[in-house]
Amino acid sequence: METTRQNKISRLIQKELSEIFLLQTKAMNGVLVSVSAVRISPDMSIARVYLSVFPSEKSQEIVKNINDNMKSIRFELGTRVRHQLRIIPELKFFVDDSLDYVERIDELLKK
16 A cells, blocks of 8 residues: 555656656657556655557567666656655656556457
8 A cells, every 4th residue: 555655756757757758759650658657665766667658569679678768767857856856766667568458358358
């Protein structure tokens, strides 16, 4: 169970990362990256960020690229939230495949 502080920080990180990815993916035609969830550890040191990528065929490649550039993304996040947070959490990015899972369940139910 997350505390109120964890929820507030998660929402703040989710909002700012969404804006960062929106600006970065404008150059890549046909690719959309959205932040579906952020889970932050109780000590506020690690943030697990779940990304939803369209098209989903490129999701592993894009998340690997984002993890490789994690330091620059964390720096950008730090410049945006430096007045709200004292310590910027370490970011770990994961693919959120819940939409693919829901689509698969719907497909199976239709049969």
